[in-house]
Amino acid sequence: MNATDDGKRYLTFALTKGRLAKKTLELLEKVGITCEEMKDPDSRKLIFVNEELGLKFFLAKGPDVPTYVEYGAADIGVVGKDTLVEEGRKMYEVLDLGFGKCRMCVCGPESAREKLAHQEQIRVATKYPDIAKDYFYNQKHQTVEIIKLNGSIELAPIVGLSDVIVDIVETGSTLRENGLGVLEEVMPLSARMVVNQVSMKMESERITKLIQDLRAAL
Numbered sequence: 001m002n003a004t005d006d007g008k009r010y011l012t013f014a015l016t017k018g019r020l021a022k023k024t025l026e027l028l029e030k031v032g033i034t035c036e037e038m039k040d041p042d043s044r045k046l047i048f049v050n051e052e053l054g055l056k057f058f059l060a061k062g063p064d065v066p067t068y069v070e071y072g073a074a075d076i077g078v079v080g081k082d083t084l085v086e087e088g089r090k091m092y093e094v095l096d097l098g099f100g101k102c103r104m105c106v107c108g109p110e111s112a113r114e115k116l117a118h119q120e121q122i123r124v125a126t127k128y129p130d131i132a133k134d135y136f137y138n139q140k141h142q143t144v145e146i147i148k149l150n151g152s153i154e155l156a157p158i159v160g161l162s163d164v165i166v167d168i169v170e171t172g173s174t175l176r177e178n179g180l181g182v183l184e185e186v187m188p189l190s191a192r193m194v195v196n197q198v199s200m201k202m203e204s205e206r207i208t209k210l211i212q213d214l215r216a217a218l
């Protein structure tokens with residue numbers, strides 16, 4: 001069913017699972033958008049509907065959110081800026097939601113500082129190969145070897161897989177507990193609201209109102 005009982009088209013939200021989910025739901029609640037069903041941690045249901053408001057919601061892995069939004073399977077998405085930049089998909093980024101704040105950084109042991117400064121050919125482990133490539137190749141004009149990992153990135157320099165990492169730093173405690181530190185900052189990050197380009201035209205009134213309400217609530 002693509003239309004509500006009164007013939008309105010549903011607006012579909014793709015939200016990022018995990019760290020950003022709770023804050024996203026809290027913000028939506030502030031502007032009167034609720035979805036009680038979604039709060040049940042034991043539910044295996046994938047899609048949730050608020051019939052009254054003509055809205056649908058689903059939770060997806062971060063990197064999949066821009067995919068759903070670009071293809072129009074979701075009209076609106078909430079996703080970290082890191083994921084948006086890494087995925088590089090076409091959509092409108094309409095709002096900085098101000099939560100999920102952290103930084104993308106080059107990190108490593110103090111001993112790697114010299115290698116970075118002397119533009120040596122270093123190994124860089126990361127979950128974000130495109131961000132790392134852009135930073136080292138286009139911004140710093142430094143040739144590096146990028147090694148893609150999928151998690152626990154801080155392990156790489158500890159076990160000798162890489163000289164440094166490009167990863168997210170929030171409190172810095174993962175780095176500290178592992179004898180590593182921030183060597184350079186790549187970019188500040190936070191959660192963003194994104195909109196499908198066609199939806200922005202077709203549902204301009206509802207989406208513009210939503211952006212205004214959210215902006216006022218931030």
Ligand SMILES: Nc1ncnc2c1ncn2[C@@H]1O[C@H](COP(=O)(O)OP(=O)(O)OP(=O)(O)O)[C@@H](O)[C@H]1O
Binds near residue numbers: 081101151171191
């Ligand atoms: N300390 C943090 N570590 C990682 N991401 C953070 C942190 N603080 C805020 N974020 C933001 O939250 C988003 C989602 O993070 P989350 O940890 O849920 O996913 P993930 O670590 O990318 O995925 P997974 O744990 O499923 O591999 C990130 O893309 C980033 O924008």
Ligand SMILES: O=P(O)(O)OC[C@H]1O[C@H](OP(=O)(O)OP(=O)(O)O)[C@H](O)[C@@H]1O
Binds near residue numbers: 154170171174
């Ligand atoms: O600065 P901090 O507050 O310590 O947070 C940063 C850490 O959190 C993230 O990892 P996550 O917990 O998502 O696990 P992962 O490395 O397996 O993705 C990130 O990759 C860092 O390791």
